[in-house]
Amino acid sequence: MMQGNVSAVEHAEAVLAREAAKRFAPEYLWQCTLVTTVEPCAMCAGTQYWAHIGRLVYGLSERDLLALTGNHAENPTLDLPCREVVTNCVIDECFGHFGAPFVVVMEQVGACDHLLR
Incomplete structure (x- = not known):
């Protein structure tokens, strides 16, 4: 895909990702590379x-x-200089805002597995 449209929200990468999500299963897409x-x-x-x-x-x-x-003006850029992501530093406080039922549901579906390692 090439960027050639005039829409500020229809960038080639976003259009490609949306089309891929419609056509392929997530399990397949996790193995794919967007270049x-x-x-x-x-x-x-x-x-x-x-x-x-x-x-x-x-x-x-x-x-x-x-x-x-x-x-x-025709090629606005947004440099996001952050390349380091800090995570899991206040897990208890964050989960506390959602309440115990949310944590139980998350644990039942295995969504917290990556947080428990």
């Missing part, structure tokens, strides 16, 4: 996640794209 020239924006990365696409490969970072194109 694109430039680092996807936050919207496209989120769409890829929710579509269950397992891996992303890109050639040029958003920061590099900004350096190449400058602050150009």
Whole structure:
């Protein structure tokens, strides 16, 4: 797919992820790789996640794209400099806000397994 439309929310990566999610099972998509020239924006990365696409490969970072194109109105960039994710630091406090029934349901479906390791 190529970016060629004029919609601010129909980026090629997001369209591809949505179409893949319609056509393929999540188990298959977790084994797939989305390849694109430039680092996807936050919207496209989120769409890829929710579509269950397992891996992303890109050639040029958003920061590099900004350096190449400058602050150009037709090619807005959003450099998200955070590359480190900190997690599980306040699990008890977070679960406390949802209440005990939520935790029980999550445990029944195995959704908390990754938190219990």
